Amino acid sequence: MTTYERLKQILVSEYQLAPEKLTPDARLEELGVDSLGVMELLFQVEDEFDIRLPSDQVELPTIGDVVDYIDRLVAEQHAETSSGSGIVQPPAQSVQKTAGASSGRTA
Template identity: 30%
Template sequence: MSDTIKDRVIAIIAEQAVLEPGDVTPDQTLEDLGIDSLGLVESIFAIEEAFDISVPFNANDPSDSEFDISSVAAIIKAVEGLIATQAA
């Protein structure tokens, strides 16, 4: 698959937000995109499945997670980090 990690993460987030990937920018938050807590959890599951990684995310207390969900860019960076750690 020739998609970059960034493109794949944006596609997953766009699907949850019912938007086109081109409508999702790295500086947006999930809240900006209209993604609620259920959509966030579904996005995390989709990311785990797409990249075959385990995301350290606490759905009961997202602010207590080691996975930064503050923006689309932060999510992309966190996924890249998890992939790099897993590959090492």
């Protein structure tokens, strides 16, 4: 099962969304999933995909954005785990941060 199919399954079962509306370009907000709902979804994603989310906030407006984010985290974290160190480091942040979000770092 692909990442997209697994994510769709979560959205249908947990958010009662119509499967036919869950296209990669569908905007989560337009589907009724607000920012709090996205955070809850990401916690479910952690469990479903056996990944750890970084603490940085990310902007994931569409289902396709969420799929890409999951795929990147899975690839990075599973590669680190299989490298033999046994230590999983948070991935480098390459997804655009949400406007106004503060990471606590200064330039």
